[in-house]
Amino acid sequence: MLQITSIEKGIVIDHIPAGFGIKLYYYLKLDKADYTVALIKNVYSERMGGKKDIIKINNEIDLDVNFLGLINPNITINIIENEKIAKKVKLKVPEKVVNVIQCKNPRCVTSVEGYADHVFHLVDPEKRSYRCEYCDDIVIPHTV
Numbered sequence: 001m002l003q004i005t006s007i008e009k010g011i012v013i014d015h016i017p018a019g020f021g022i023k024l025y026y027y028l029k030l031d032k033a034d035y036t037v038a039l040i041k042n043v044y045s046e047r048m049g050g051k052k053d054i055i056k057i058n059n060e061i062d063l064d065v066n067f068l069g070l071i072n073p074n075i076t077i078n079i080i081e082n083e084k085i086a087k088k089v090k091l092k093v094p095e096k097v098v099n100v101i102q103c104k105n106p107r108c109v110t111s112v113e114g115y116a117d118h119v120f121h122l123v124d125p126e127k128r129s130y131r132c133e134y135c136d137d138i139v140i141p142h143t144v
């Protein structure tokens with residue numbers, strides 16, 4: 001049995017779809033971290049009926065829960081204090097995202113006017129599809 005050192009105070013990101021942990025690691029800029037971070041790959045999860053990845057961060061960092069919810073709302077965030085789970089943060093698919101997704105419509109104001117904010121509203125939480133506020137184009141962001 002593989003033993004993974006527990007963390008004292010920080011964050012455990014669990015139920016990450018297998019293979020996505022490394023991408024999330026770079027999204028969260030954990031490669032630049034000067035504190036302890038563990039990326040654990042291919043852990044069997046009964047709940048997921050397959051493999052998952054886990055990231056353990058031995059530090060309190062600000063996580064963008066909207067962004068994580070957009071990527072995959074089934075990811076779980078555990079806040080650790082004194083080596084125990086102090087809080088579980090529930091993710092949900094955000095209703096509105098600003099400057100995360102880009103509109104692909106070349107005639108859209110966000111393409112024409114470079115400085116306009118990219119504002120999207122949730123259309124379908126199942127598909128995680130979004131509608132551009134300006135041109136109504138539908139975008140399904142890269143999610144897992």
Ligand SMILES: [Zn+2]
Pocket residue numbers: 103104105108109110132133134135136137
């Ligand atoms: Zn648009």
